[in-house]
Amino acid sequence: MSSIADIAKSSQLDVDGHDVKVECRDVHVYYGNGAAHAIKGIDMNIREKAVTSFIGPSGCGKSTFLRCINRMNDTIDGCEVTGNISIDGENVYDKTLDVVQLRRRIGMVFQKPNPFPKSIFDNIAYGPRIHGLANSKDELTEIVESSLKRAGIWNEVKDRLDASGTGLSGGQQQRLCIARAIAADPEVILMDEPCSALDPIATGIVEELIEELREKYCIIIVTHSMQQAARVSQKTGFFHLGDLIEFGDTEQIFTNPVEQKTQDYISGRYG
């Protein structure tokens, strides 16, 4: 007889045999104490060490669904999430789960770069400090350096770590925020339109960074740019009016979508 652990383990592969990091089952989201049904029963297996993008017109629910994964919707009054979301088989909505610890495991990068009004060093060191990830000043310095290196910004800031994070350019600030997310040693990184406030050059640098980061992390990105989804992700989900219309390999979604609604959206018929 299989143990519960075995069953959990056996369900951690998707249909293509890849490791599944985040498993979502029948997820619903209601706003305004049930007045609005924003997400309607979504099932999805999100792959480990891959980039998954969510696309769809404004108001389709893609950001709402993203925010379910790290329980950001908990902070919204009147918002209710039902169903099951698990990371490595562990229920994210388990009442005994420490949400602060959960958010250490799930980093998040927002649309507008939001560095703390502190030094570059302190921006990165903040997470490791509050989560007790460093036992000494040297260890903390090492985490800061390696995070900035992995985010591809080390060479630009190494001589001015004491300067304010808010004094960097938009693209640098966003990479600083990615470095800050990495510093807490997360397993999943959520990105909510991370390049929409950046110019094309900075966007290209961040996209290259995302490509490098996927070797280590499960990355989920919400984007309004279909070209960006096509460039950076391996899997793409198309959302419409709270439903997941189609979820598949990015190449298939953009060259040969199965659903007419997907075809209509990617060819600009609505959205």
Added chain:
Amino acid sequence: MADVVGVGTDLPIGESNLANLRSLTGRMLGHVEEQLHLVGMCIERDDPDLSQQVITSDFQVDQLEERILLSTVSTLALRQPLGRNLREVVGILRSATDLERIGDLSKNTAKRLLTIGPMMDQLPRPAMVQLHHYVADQLQIVGDLMAVEDPETIQGVLRADDRIDELHNSVFGELMAVMKNDQALIAVGIQALFMTKNLERIGDHVTNIAENLYYIHAGDVLPTDRPKSDVTSFMLDEKEHTS
């Protein structure tokens, strides 16, 4: 010269560009069909003026191919079509190359017909006419398929390539027999061999266009290991094509 239209229109992304590309392809197809039709008339009866017309009109086909190339690049750069639209843009670009080749082969056939001239009476004209008609019919069917999606008919065009190969084998054998019987006809016979090979190659390009249409429709490519019936590469004797 680029036919980029529709930037800023209220049509969905790329639709106006696609309509423009379809229109250019339709015009190119019309020119190529006319060229091949005139070639057929010249095979049936020696007509140097018509042959000359095929040769001089080919530049229009070349110009249309260039316009399709420029319009395709503009559409990809400015509209970034996706899904079926992307497949159609790529399919049109590939088909334009095939149409341009059909135009070139028709032009070369017309040149050879001018060279053969009245000597055509000494050659197996009915078999050549039959091969031409069959190829021209397939081009017309494929032209209709560009306007109306019909996967079953696409498969029919692909199967018809076998019949074209068989007809070519037959003409090839008959021309060999003519040249064996009368060595004075070797020079025109060789011209006729190249001419009929052109027709067989036109059939291959028609098949390519049908494959492009299948890709646009289904988003998938057909198996490439279709059986080939052209045996002329192995023929040393005019009777071998019947074996």
